[in-house]
Amino acid sequence: MAWRQPISGLWADLAVLGIAFVWGASYPVAKGALLFAPVLVLIFYRFLITAVVMSFVAHKEIAATIRGDCARGVVLGAILFAIFLAETYGVSLTSASNTALIISLCVVFTPIFDYGLSRKLPPIGVLAGAGCSCLGVAALTGGMTAFTFGDLLVLSAAVLRAIMVVTTKRLTAGRPVSSAALTALQASTVAILTITLLLLQSGVSELTIKGGGQFWASVAFLSLLCTIAAFYVQNAAVRGSTPTRVSLLMGTEPLFGLLLAPIVVSEPLTLPSLCGAALIIVGTIAGIIFERKMGS
Secondary structure, X not given: OXXXXXXXXXXXXXXXXXXXXXXXXXXHHHHHHXXXXXXXXXXXXXXXXXHHHHHHHOHHHHHHOOHHHHHHHXXXXXXXXXXXXXXXXXXXHOOHHHHHHHHOOHHHHHHHHHHHHOOOOOOHHHHHHHHXXXXXXXXXXXXXXXXXXXXXXXXXXXXXXXHHHHHHHHHHOOOOOOHHHHHHHHHXXXXXXXXXXXXXXXXXXXXXXXXXXXXXXXXXXXXXXXXHHHHHHHHHHHHOOOHHHHHHHHOOHHHHHHHHHHHHOOOOXXXXXXXXXXXXXXXXXXXXXXXXXXXX
């Protein structure tokens, strides 16, 4: 029953870093796919494929999931829907680089939510690490003083990501639901909510795609790697770790986005961007060390 086992220790850390790498590449890929389809259509196909694949893989686990845990999966799916609605509309209105950088601010919000719900102040070391990462993001974006509406949507997605990590930990702690079943339930919820909103807005005609192979290749990458693999790993890792630790590791996402930008969209590397990346790494490592000390 390997699907039921949370990932823990070093493997959890490496798995979350893998997610950060894949998600760092996802923004330019999504930006390209939006040239061929509207936001809701991209989200729908991405999560439809995810729901179908994960439902097939985890059909036994889903059948064994009790009603209460199904409800938990739907709640988490609704939060995930809100995240991708804000994030995908955001990336359509701002640059892929800005999206990757701003979304990483969830590392600042997660400790506040995590410890705040426990009526505790986050450890100073954790706040310092998160603050260092925040300074790194500011350096990467040149100060982040001129937010566009797209940037604001991505910032909202960052807040929702932090809520997602904390809520996943709290709703699934000690529950028998497998990570695969949880991922399938979340993806199904997102697909259903998206198609409902799409039908209310414009009808089925919008589902016709003229982008050909490039669009479907992008959807396959976003579904199979950035959604199926990534959210399964995140669900498993957060159950074997802590929300703050997972979020700090996910804070390396803009670094990977920065390193992949010259390859994917030919964006140049600059000295401020490299300094910002260094601050993110230092902040992430410092936050993890202090969080580990507090948890031991």
